[in-house]
Amino acid sequence: MSDTKPNQKSLTSYYRWHAQIYDLTRWAFLFGRRKLIHRAASQVVMPERILEIGCGTGKNLVELAECFPKAQIIGLDLSQDMLDRARPKLQRYGSRVGLMHQAYEAPIAIGAKFDLIVFSYSLSMINPGYDKVLDICKQDLSDRGTVAIVDFHESRWDWFRRWMGVNHVRMEGQVLEHLRTRFQPLICQVHHGYGDLWRYLLYIGR
Numbered sequence: 001m002s003d004t005k006p007n008q009k010s011l012t013s014y015y016r017w018h019a020q021i022y023d024l025t026r027w028a029f030l031f032g033r034r035k036l037i038h039r040a041a042s043q044v045v046m047p048e049r050i051l052e053i054g055c056g057t058g059k060n061l062v063e064l065a066e067c068f069p070k071a072q073i074i075g076l077d078l079s080q081d082m083l084d085r086a087r088p089k090l091q092r093y094g095s096r097v098g099l100m101h102q103a104y105e106a107p108i109a110i111g112a113k114f115d116l117i118v119f120s121y122s123l124s125m126i127n128p129g130y131d132k133v134l135d136i137c138k139q140d141l142s143d144r145g146t147v148a149i150v151d152f153h154e155s156r157w158d159w160f161r162r163w164m165g166v167n168h169v170r171m172e173g174q175v176l177e178h179l180r181t182r183f184q185p186l187i188c189q190v191h192h193g194y195g196d197l198w199r200y201l202l203y204i205g206r
Ligand SMILES: C[S@@+](CC[C@H](N)C(=O)[O-])C[C@H]1O[C@@H](n2cnc3c(N)ncnc32)[C@H](O)[C@@H]1O
Pocket: 008, 011, 015, 026, 030, 033, 053, 054, 055, 056, 057, 058, 059, 060, 076, 077, 078, 079, 082, 102, 103, 104, 119, 120, 121, 122, 125, 126
């Protein structure tokens, strides 16, 4: 068993229950998701293929389908419970929006690569392995491909970081340094959540 598997196993069980309350609760703290997609739309001209890694219950897939009406979109997630919540929201887009149930452990582009890859609050949960996932993402991106990320960045409060750790989130500013070595930033902003309880990252790069 590789060292990423225990993390995947505990995330799968975490979301078995959390999938039921996800859409009711996450609007209150997963900030910047809509903004990310609209910013991406201002940077990426007519993407043909879009991938969201860790698409969860499909909120962003709906937003992407609306913003990019000509694109083929895939949402990938390791939790079947989360994907079950996403599926009904996507029916109206037919075969244009598809779902894949798997962990992101290897490139998935067969033939045509992706023009836009989105990570929304997923990288901070991939511990260990978020750096490897960024390498895989680079392989899945087309030559002019763009990566768009919104995620928890850091908190100066120990107790809050510990609490988020209980919820499988690592927020020690670990992702940004790995982005710097792999992509050229087009947008790189750090925003505040609830005063200065935490900071979150909004990043678009190529
Ligand atoms: C906080 S949720 C975010 C869901 C959605 N992107 C959103 O913004 O609402 C994180 C999602 O990432 C998924 N995930 C975590 N690690 C993953 C991995 N290695 N491969 C695929 N999905 C993963 C989880 O199952 C979960 O659905």
